[in-house]
Amino acid sequence: MLTHQENMFMAQVGPGTPMGELLRRFWHPVLLSEELPEPDCPPKRTKILGEELIAFRDTNGDVGLVDNYCPHRRASLFFGRNEESGLRCVYHGWKFDINGDCVDMPSEPAESNFKDKVKINAYPTREGAGMVWAYMGPKELQPEMPQLEYLDVPEDQFVSTKVMYESNFVQVIEGEIDTVHASLLHSNLDSLAKSESATTVGGRYSYKDRPPRFFVEDTDSGILIGARREAEEDSYYWRISRWLFPYITMIPREPQGSARSGLIVPIDDENCWFFWVRWNPFRALSDDEIQTYKLMQASLAPVTYLGQANKRNDYMIDREMQRTVNYTGIPQNNARAQDAAMTDSMGAISDRDNEHLGTTDMAIIRMRRRLIQAAQALQEGTEPYAASHPEVYKVRSGGAVLPRDVYFTDDASVQEDIFVK
Ligand code: FES
Ligand SMILES: [Fe+2]
Structure with a gap:
């Protein structure tokens, strides 16, 4: 048996919880590769460790895993257009690549450099054994994939x-x-x-x-x-x-x-x-x-x-x-x-x-x-x-x-x- 306190310590996985932090030191399968069958296919919602995320396969076939919420005014990127190496929020057109960089911001004047200052939270991914894997921990500690x-x-x-x-x-x-x-x-x-x-x-x-x-x-x-x-x-x-x-x-x-x-x-x-x-x-x-x-x-x-x-x-x-x-x-x-x-x-x-x-x-x-x-x-x-x-x-x-x-x-x-x- 465990005390209620130990039990909750073990069970809670969100950002900032002790178990959540431990889990974030490892690579995680987040969805199946078959859920993103081809480049520029529809993005998929997923949720891992309490974080709502959107996965998309870009034009090169690489998988991006980004925050569900657009950093502009928080619309869901689930509705995004997956086009030309990036996912574009359909509300005002901000577009993000798999690294989370904002690569286009058609709602701002052309001379604005605002887009260079905005990023969406994005996690690095790999594919293996039919699964898309992500690392959600501190960048400087990103390990190699486990040699399963x-x-x-x-x-x-x-x-x-x-x-x-x-x-x-x-x-x-x-x-x-x-x-x-x-x-x-x-x-x-x-x-x-x-x-x-x-x-x-x-x-x-x-x-x-x-x-x-x-x-x-x-x-x-x-x-x-x-x-x-x-x-x-x-x-x-x-x-x-x-x-x-x-x-x-x-x-x-x-x-x-x-x-x-x-x-x-x-x-x-x-x-x-x-x-x-x-x-x-x-x-x-x-x-x-x-x-x-x-x-x-x-x-x-x-x-x-x-x-x-x-x-x-x-x-x-x-x-x-x-x-x-x-x-x-x-x-x-x-x-x-x-x-x-x-x-x-x-x-x-x-x-x-x-x-x-x-x-x-x-x-x-x-x-x-x-x-x-x-x-x-x-x-x-x-x-x-x-x-x-x-x-x-x-x-x-x-x-x-x-x-x-x-x-x-x-x-x-x-x-x-x-x-x-
Ligand atoms: S809410 Fe996404 S571009 Fe405005
Ligand atoms: Fe069983």
């Missing part, structure tokens, strides 16, 4: 999309690293019976021994989590996941299998984006892997990227399905609806002074502590290590069946699998 493996694999080895969640970002991170829920929330009523014939290692062992024993290690990038279950008489099954500063998760994978990552970016204190990447480090994604992604995409409302199953329709819960088919009665592939139903239903900011954490919540406790400590350290002048060391992101999650006397990080094949060379 999925930013560096060929196009046929990854897919990415995003889903809107209607809750604070931290409880969504908690859902991602709380891997014990997979064998409950996401299970079907016959999962245990089917585990004997399961073709995956996870399917074989996750249901027989539901509560795993958690082991958590601090790393430079965040935390490494080993969830240990009984496998055969002489072995354990380890599900290995990660949380990376400040909100990147990597859920367990099949031994040597393809991988998934969540990037849980605050929209504001009460909503967040779940950017979702599936990638394979070694080969093109299979049809099956792409199919899961397509199902997820098909269940999203256009423009908002909110799941069709959402809190307004109780995530399409079907009580008959809950009685006879699966644990929740909520469809599995509907834009992560099972997860969203749980984390959204806690309330926009979960009331953590009324929770009761058990032994399987160990990773959650550690993640919160690391996040809070990093924000406190920054208040005292210590910059977060991971932000300026992009190489610490060269990691993966994992999964392995190991002899009972081997700790998961001591095994050579696990070491090989959870670091990117």
